[in-house]
Amino acid sequence: xxxxxxxxxxxxxxxxxxxxxxxxxxxxxxxxxxxxxxxxxxxxxxxxxxxxxxxxxxxxxxxxxxxxxxxxxxxxxxxxxxxxxxxxxxxxxxxxxxxxxxxxxxxxxxxxxxxxxxxxxxxxxxxxxxxxxxxxxxxxxxxxxxxxxxxxxxxxxxxxxxxxxxxxxxxxxxxxxxxxxxxxxxxxxxxxxxxxxxxxxxxxxxxxxxxxxxxxxxxxxxxxxxxxxxxxxxxxxxxxxxxxxxxxxxxxxxxxxxxxxxxxxxxxxxxxxxxxxxxxxxxxxxxxxxxxxxxxxxxxxxxxxxxxxx
Amino acid sequence: xxxxxxxxxxxxxxxxxxxxxxxxxxxxxxxxxxxxxxxxxxxxxxxxxxxxxxxxxxxxxxxxxxxxxxxxxxxxxxxxxxxxxxxxxxxxxxxxxxxxxxxxxxxxxxxxxxxxxxxxxxxxxxxxxxxxxxxxxxxxxxxxxxxxxxxxxxxxxxxxxxxxxxxxxxxxxxxxxxxxxxxxxxxxxxxxxxxxxxxxxxxxxxxxxxxxxxxxxxxxxxxxxxxxxxxxxxxxxxxxxxxxxxxxxxxxxxxxxxxxxxxxxxxxxxxxxxxxxxxxxxxxxxxxxxxxxxxxxxxxxxxxxxxxxxxxxxxxxxxxxxxxxxxxxxxxxxxxxxxxxxxxxxxxxxxxxxxxxxxxxxxxxxxxxxxxxxxxxxxxxxxxxxxxxxxxxxxxxxxxxxxxxxxxxxxxxxxxxxxxxxxxxxxxxxxxxxxxxxxxxxxxxxxxxxxxxxxxxxxxxxxxxxxxxxxxxxxxxxxxxxxxxxxxxxxxxxxxxxx
Numbered sequence: 001x002x003x004x005x006x007x008x009x010x011x012x013x014x015x016x017x018x019x020x021x022x023x024x025x026x027x028x029x030x031x032x033x034x035x036x037x038x039x040x041x042x043x044x045x046x047x048x049x050x051x052x053x054x055x056x057x058x059x060x061x062x063x064x065x066x067x068x069x070x071x072x073x074x075x076x077x078x079x080x081x082x083x084x085x086x087x088x089x090x091x092x093x094x095x096x097x098x099x100x101x102x103x104x105x106x107x108x109x110x111x112x113x114x115x116x117x118x119x120x121x122x123x124x125x126x127x128x129x130x131x132x133x134x135x136x137x138x139x140x141x142x143x144x145x146x147x148x149x150x151x152x153x154x155x156x157x158x159x160x161x162x163x164x165x166x167x168x169x170x171x172x173x174x175x176x177x178x179x180x181x182x183x184x185x186x187x188x189x190x191x192x193x194x195x196x197x198x199x200x201x202x203x204x205x206x207x208x209x210x211x212x213x214x215x216x217x218x219x220x221x222x223x224x225x226x227x228x229x230x231x232x233x234x235x236x237x238x239x240x241x242x243x244x245x246x247x248x249x250x251x252x253x254x255x256x257x258x259x260x261x262x263x264x265x266x267x268x269x270x271x272x273x274x275x276x277x278x279x280x281x282x283x284x285x286x287x288x289x290x291x292x293x294x295x296x297x298x299x300x301x302x303x304x305x306x307x308x309x310x
Numbered sequence: 311x312x313x314x315x316x317x318x319x320x321x322x323x324x325x326x327x328x329x330x331x332x333x334x335x336x337x338x339x340x341x342x343x344x345x346x347x348x349x350x351x352x353x354x355x356x357x358x359x360x361x362x363x364x365x366x367x368x369x370x371x372x373x374x375x376x377x378x379x380x381x382x383x384x385x386x387x388x389x390x391x392x393x394x395x396x397x398x399x400x401x402x403x404x405x406x407x408x409x410x411x412x413x414x415x416x417x418x419x420x421x422x423x424x425x426x427x428x429x430x431x432x433x434x435x436x437x438x439x440x441x442x443x444x445x446x447x448x449x450x451x452x453x454x455x456x457x458x459x460x461x462x463x464x465x466x467x468x469x470x471x472x473x474x475x476x477x478x479x480x481x482x483x484x485x486x487x488x489x490x491x492x493x494x495x496x497x498x499x500x501x502x503x504x505x506x507x508x509x510x511x512x513x514x515x516x517x518x519x520x521x522x523x524x525x526x527x528x529x530x531x532x533x534x535x536x537x538x539x540x541x542x543x544x545x546x547x548x549x550x551x552x553x554x555x556x557x558x559x560x561x562x563x564x565x566x567x568x569x570x571x572x573x574x575x576x577x578x579x580x581x582x583x584x585x586x587x588x589x590x591x592x593x594x595x596x597x598x599x600x601x602x603x604x605x606x607x608x609x610x611x612x613x614x615x616x617x618x619x620x621x622x623x624x625x626x627x628x629x630x631x632x633x634x635x636x637x638x639x640x641x642x643x644x645x646x647x648x649x650x651x652x653x654x655x656x657x658x659x660x661x662x663x664x665x666x667x668x669x670x671x672x673x674x675x676x677x678x679x680x681x682x683x684x685x686x687x688x689x690x691x692x693x694x695x696x697x698x699x700x701x702x703x704x705x706x707x708x709x710x711x712x713x714x715x716x717x718x719x720x721x722x723x724x725x726x727x728x729x730x731x732x733x734x735x736x737x738x739x740x741x742x743x744x745x746x747x748x749x750x751x752x753x754x755x756x757x758x759x760x761x762x763x764x765x766x767x768x769x770x771x772x773x774x775x776x777x778x779x780x781x782x783x784x785x786x787x788x789x790x791x792x793x794x795x796x797x798x799x800x801x802x803x804x805x806x807x808x809x
Contacts, residue, residue: 165411165412168404168408168411168412169412171401171403171404171408172401172404172408172412175401175402175403175404176399176400176401176402178399179398179399179400179401180401181363181383182361182363182383182395182399183383183399183412183413184362184382184383184384184387184413185412185413295403295443296403296441296443297403298403300402300403
């Protein structure tokens with residue numbers, strides 16, 4: 001029996017690990033969207049983070065620098081988006097799509113020389129406890145610091161939005177940038193900051209993939225996770241805690257259906273592969289169906305171009 | 311605390327229009343000043359300059375003999391100039407308290423105490439912890455006022471504050487404003503409503519086409535003299551209705567209208583019954599939020615209720631949607647011109663096409679016949695004196711008055727038998743109001759019926775043949791308009807009875 005229980009623990013640990021990039025990217029995008037900016041470039045920023053993190057690791061042989069570098073590169077590429085949408089008033093949707101396409105192409109170009117190079121082992125915390133404590137060990141211990149951060153992030157984000165002055169200002173800008181500007185809030189500064197923060201978190205999400213989850217560089221290795229993160233934000237109705245739940249369900253069913261495929265159930269593989277997407281959407285729609293709450297959580301000015309009266 | 315505010319030679323030029331042309335004015339505390347003018351006279355630009363939202367091209371502002379630079383809203387706040395905008399500057403999804411705390415440097419507990427003091431002092435009743443979108447317009451305005459009061463303003467500017475208020479709310483506002491004035495706050499009151507100027511203000515400056523045309527004390531003025539200064543010509547008085555259809559047939563009969571809403575912020579309607587004759591206008595008075603918008607939506611078919619019976623021209627139409635009801639020659643003009651009646655981002659002719667799916671050959675085999683729609687739209691623009699002939703113009707660039715003329719025109723050009731309108735003239739200037747009123751009187755004289763739901767009693771007394779009052783979802787007895795006085799309406803609107 002102890003084998004079974006440990007196996008479930010390991011399974012849960014694996015689910016947690018697979019949901020980390022979704023949580024990081026979605027929490028970053030959530031802040032961006034709460035300020036009224038719709039950045040569809042999540043996938044692009046993630047993959048740039050993934051390649052720059054990996055490349056830095058190979059070049060400097062320093063994981064700390066690699067992680068910081070991936071965040072910086074996500075941030076830098078989001079500056080392009082911020083400049084275009086906030087200062088040059090381009091359309092959010094088109095610019096975000098362009099950013100994703102740009103990111104995927106750029107990462108493939110940089111990544112050419114890094115294909116096939118093995119990654120470096122990322123330090124894991126509390127490895128002893130993972131081995132010694134049955135069931136709970138593999139759930140709570142033996143993870144990277146980034147995983148612990150990712151699981152803390154939704155709560156921090158929630159606290160930031162609900163309980164801090166800055167969070168209030170972000171929500172106010174997302175509700176009505178014109179009113180905010182008339183109240184003397186620097187809308188551009190707030191939106192720039194939120195976009196850059198979102199970029200950094202997407203970069204970190206990418207680095208988690210290329211440095212920890214599957215430590216190597218593979219072209220297009222984000223594999224649509226950026227889009228899932230985007231969808232999570234919307235279906236979780238801009239609530240960080242629901243983003244966490246959604247990410248876990250998605251990760252959980254992804255792993256579960258892999259096992260089901262391995263067992264050889266008589267269900268078409270395509271259907272099993274589609275299962276995580278379908279289930280995540282169903283669950284999030286069900287837990288978020290309070291229309292009043294949706295109205296209160298949705299950033300009213302999402303995707304709208306703001307320009308100041310002169 | 312003596313405050314003196316001097317505006318010196320302020321000019322602001324927008325492409326194609328001089329909004330302010332060397333405007334100079336002087337204000338001193340202890341008085342309430344009216345800034346009067348029609349829509350587009352430049353009042354709003356001037357107050358936006360005073361609140362730091364818009365920068366003037368020329369001119370200076372002096373507060374207590376000190377030249378102040380108003381480059382941003384923060385500068386206005388620093389100089390204790392408070393501003394309540396016509397279109398509220400609130401964050402709808404945030405709570406009242408969050409709206410107040412966002413630009414305050416105080417601690418939350420301290421601020422809450424201060425706000426509670428203000429609520430008590432001026433007898434405002436507002437729940438601080440519900441989202442602003444659940445407040446009535448009057449309450450939202452109070453939140454804006456509180457936001458100014460928190461900062462101990464020297465100057466308080468109110469931009470057309472009563473355009474969204476009921477009569478009762480307006481009275482309350484005036485009481486508060488007089489109190490503020492006694493406490494030494496300089497009040498600048500922007501309006502185009504002449505009555506308010508005379509009843510509230512001490513001095514009045516009239517603006518026309520960006521210039522100040524007169525400054526005087528209100529005791530020297532009358533409604534007529536102010537109106538003529540404001541419009542710049544002698545206004546014609548509106549004609550009286552001739553009722554040719556006293557004993558005509560019944561065209562509409564509503565019975566058993568009940569509506570129970572799941573949404574706690576909507577009003578339930580309880581057993582409404584009324585009927586309407588050909589050529590008749592039924593006025594429905596009431597303080598906003600007593601079920602008017604629910605009633606309008608049931609009449610227009612936006613809400614379908616189970617029990618209600620609506621007989622229109624001898625047909626039961628209670629289960630039909632708005633489009634089908636239009637085909638039976640009903641027409642509707644909702645309260646909110648921008649979000650309900652028209653799509654502001656669409657061009658004029660596109661908006662015209664929106665409610666005419668069936669009536670003409672606008673659409674052929676699923677394709678849009680632009681030429682026909684444009685011709686039709688041009689006809690509306692000229693028949694209903696909309697101040698443009700460019701059907702390609704986006705509707706959002708029309709002024710409130712012109713947009714309302716377009717909407718009423720769009721509804722009436724198909725010659726409906728019944729027009730239901732909800733606050734048809736709110737926020738409009740005298741010229742536009744008179745025009746809309748004449749149009750509504752004309753359709754009655756042509757034998758068409760109308761229902762006017764309005765919070766403006768003067769409007770109802772002017773237009774209606776019969777009047778009733780809606781209070782908490784119930785209708786009062788329907789009275790002949792000739793027997794109704796504003797006092798009677800006031801009692802019924804407050805939930806009283808007059809028998």
